[in-house]
Amino acid sequence: MQSQTLVVTPSVPMAQVGNRTFLDIKAVEGLKQYAALWPGRVRCLMRQGDRTQIAFGDFYDPADLPFDLMSIGDHLQDSPGAFDDAAVVLAAGDSHLDLAMPYVTTAPTVFVIEYTLDTRLRILRLDHGLSIQTAKSSAWLLLRERDRRRAFSKAAGLQANGTPAFDSYHALTNAPMRYFDTRMPRxxxxxxxxxxxxxxxxxxxxxxxxxxxxxxxxxxxxxxxxxxxxxxxxxxxxxxxxxxxxxxxxxxxxxxxxxxxxxxxxxxxxxxxxxxxxxxxxxxxxxxxxxxxxxxxxxxxxxxxxxxxxxxxxxxxxxxxxxxxxxxxxxxxxxxxxxxxxxxxxxxxxxxxxxxxxxxxxxxxxxDHSFEGVFRQRIDHLRTIAQV
Structure with missing residues (x-):
């Protein structure tokens, strides 16, 4: 039987506060929409972080969520079984930790990308000005950009949020799509x-x-x-x-x-x-x-x-x-x-x-860009790639 599990790795972390789970509200709402539209199971893989890394979050009981929540480490290869039943993997292209995805799973990988290299460098300069730290961080970003473009060229598809990301990366894959993110339902x-x-x-x-x-x-x-x-x-x-x-x-x-x-x-x-x-x-x-x-x-x-x-x-x-x-x-x-x-x-x-x-x-x-409409387009794109 063909696997129909959608595996998603958001760029935001999860945080454990005692026995409670603190999650990004926007990420949860998006994952709920995936679960409502995808014809099978949805598994979310998140790395552990600190609550302060989640600007707009809330506490959730994982048992009450319509998707499976799994904690993973920084290295994808250290999470055996996470991808075994995947029909397609939706990975965070903005996170350098996910750029190894096409190398650790045989399931087709689709990257989500929002930031271009130019935007990353601009934010760095705005935050730190002209400094030695800016120069070092810029060099690191340039190396990660090389990794990013290589990973995208091996991926089955790309979902680019906004025109700049689409223009920068769409030529690297045979199945790109552009969307405009929003959380406004009809x-x-x-x-x-x-x-x-x-x-x-x-x-x-x-x-x-x-x-x-x-x-x-x-x-x-x-x-x-x-x-x-x-x-x-x-x-x-x-x-x-x-x-x-x-x-x-x-x-x-x-x-x-x-x-x-x-x-x-x-x-x-x-x-x-x-x-x-x-x-x-x-x-x-x-x-x-x-x-x-x-x-x-x-x-x-x-x-x-x-x-x-x-x-x-x-x-x-x-x-x-x-x-x-x-x-x-x-x-x-x-x-x-x-x-x-x-x-x-x-x-x-x-x-x-x-x-x-x-x-x-x-x-x-x-x-033309409602919350429901955008997620329907994105799921249709994934289903075409996964052939489910």
């Missing part, structure tokens, strides 16, 4: 009535309701949020800016709001529950998302924001270029050009008809 997508209610607000000429959500860190460009707001204020553009999230820059951002005298227009909320608070607020009271991401990783932020009927104005990193190619869903400016980003916002404030068109386009384009 039921949460903005409705046509909600879109039109937002359009009415925009066309009424009221101050633009801007928002940012995500990690408040330099590589996300969070240090530019208040300077952008200050530039808007100087230009006389009426606006409010709500900032949601947490990170190392949160305190400095709040302090800079006070120093700039922007307390009446800029509000720093901290992290809020995604489903219960952030999504409803985005759908009801946000006209435009300010995205200062410097790096080109395929953030879920793009599609999830559009799913709320919110277009994006942001820096033209490689990932956002791939998003704007999908339709009239946003405006991009050169990275780190604060005044240019503020000018783009002012342009839309003065052209409300264009902004209304972008709101409708964001909602329309995102419907």
């Amino acid at each position: 039921a949460q997508h903005v409705t046509a009535a909600e879109v039109e209610a937002k359009v009415v607000q925009v066309l009424a000429g009221r101050p633009l309701r801007l928002a940012y959500s995500g990690r408040l860190a330099k590589m996300k460009g969070a240090d530019h949020l208040v300077p952008i707001a200050a530039a808007l204020s100087r230009s006389g553009t009426p606006f409010t800016l709500d900032i949601y999230g947490d990170g190392p820059l949160r305190g400095e951002i709040a302090a800079s709001v006070d120093r700039a005298g922007l307390q009446d227009s800029v509000r720093v909320h901290g992290p809020v529950p995604f489903d219960a608070m952030l999504v409803p607020r985005m759908k009801e009271s946000v006209d435009l998302f300010v995205c200062c991401h410097r790096q080109g990783d395929p953030s879920c932020t793009y599609i999830e924001t559009m799913s709320c009927g919110v277009p994006i104005v942001g820096y033209d990193n490689a990932a956002f270029k791939g998003i704007t190619a999908l339709g009239n869903v946003g405006l991009s400016v050169p990275t780190d050009h604060i005044v240019a980003l503020a000018t783009a916002i002012t342009k839309l404030s003065n052209d409300r008809a264009q902004l209304a068109d972008m709101i409708r386009a964001a909602a329309r384009v995102s419907r």
Whole structure:
């Protein structure tokens, strides 16, 4: 009988806290979707880590999960039996620990990849600047990139999250696919009535309701949020800016709001529950998302924001270029050009008809990339490779 087990090795670890298992919430939701769609068993292989390595996690009882959870070590060859009944293995191409996968199992391997070498090097420079440590780490990344490309060339397929990863690696395999990751199910997508209610607000000429959500860190460009707001204020553009999230820059951002005298227009909320608070607020009271991401990783932020009927104005990193190619869903400016980003916002404030068109386009384009739809495409891709 042909094996029908899907083996998945996420890049995130698991953590044991006493007799309880702490897992990444996003990973669990994705694995649940695999289990619902795959015609057989799903086995998840995770390495042990520390709870602090899991930014958004929760405690789970493995017995209650619809997939098998198995702890493995760093070396794949030390996990006998993990792949014996695999129809296909979905491995983390971003983790150098999984690059040996095509060499340790006869089952077809499909790698998932999100980060390009350019993005890895950019993040390294943003985190550590020009230093000896940066040089050493860059050399290590270059060696791992050689290993990565070799592994991909031996794999049966590739699932690339976002346009930059697809463009960088799709030629290495005969079965590549591109997808845009999101955790927004169809039921949460903005409705046509909600879109039109937002359009009415925009066309009424009221101050633009801007928002940012995500990690408040330099590589996300969070240090530019208040300077952008200050530039808007100087230009006389009426606006409010709500900032949601947490990170190392949160305190400095709040302090800079006070120093700039922007307390009446800029509000720093901290992290809020995604489903219960952030999504409803985005759908009801946000006209435009300010995205200062410097790096080109395929953030879920793009599609999830559009799913709320919110277009994006942001820096033209490689990932956002791939998003704007999908339709009239946003405006991009050169990275780190604060005044240019503020000018783009002012342009839309003065052209409300264009902004209304972008709101409708964001909602329309995102419907093709729902949580369920993306996972159905990915499972279909795996089934074709596994021939099950």
